[in-house]
Amino acid sequence: MAGHSVITYKGKEISYIDYRGMKLEEIIKLIDEMEKRALQENKRRLQLTNLEGVFAVPEFMNRVKEAGKKTRHLTIKSAVVGVSGTKRLLVNTYNLFTGANMKAFDDEASAKEWLVEE
Numbered sequence: 279m280a281g282h283s284v285i286t287y288k289g290k291e292i293s294y295i296d297y298r299g300m301k302l303e304e305i306i307k308l309i310d311e312m313e314k315r316a317l318q319e320n321k322r323r324l325q326l327t328n329l330e331g332v333f334a335v336p337e338f339m340n341r342v343k344e345a346g347k348k349t350r351h352l353t354i355k356s357a358v359v360g361v362s363g364t365k366r367l368l369v370n371t372y373n374l375f376t377g378a379n380m381k382a383f384d385d386e387a388s389a390k391e392w393l394v395e396e
């Protein structure tokens with residue numbers, strides 16, 4: 279289900295952000311909400327983002343980079359699924375602009391394993 283939730287995997291909390299099926303306006307609204315929540319909670323987290331079916335239009339990329347810069351100190355590790363081909367290059371660009379520790383995966387199971395490994 280699209281939106282945000284906190285899941286537990288192998289005893290560790292993961293902030294799960296699912297953009298599947300969302301329109302651009304909904305995505306931007308969720309990014310705004312997540313940024314605000316992260317800054318208010320001020321708690322370091324692991325993060326898993328599902329971008330299946332989401333197009334990396336400039337408005338989306340700019341907003342994500344802006345939010346990432348403000349909250350990167352709160353993200354321990356970040357995994358993303360739903361990106362392939364040239365979209366994977368965008369993950370590297372995002373890391374470059376935000377200083378994030380993000381890695382792309384083919385499926386959620388692999389992403390979760392990477393997130394919880396020490």
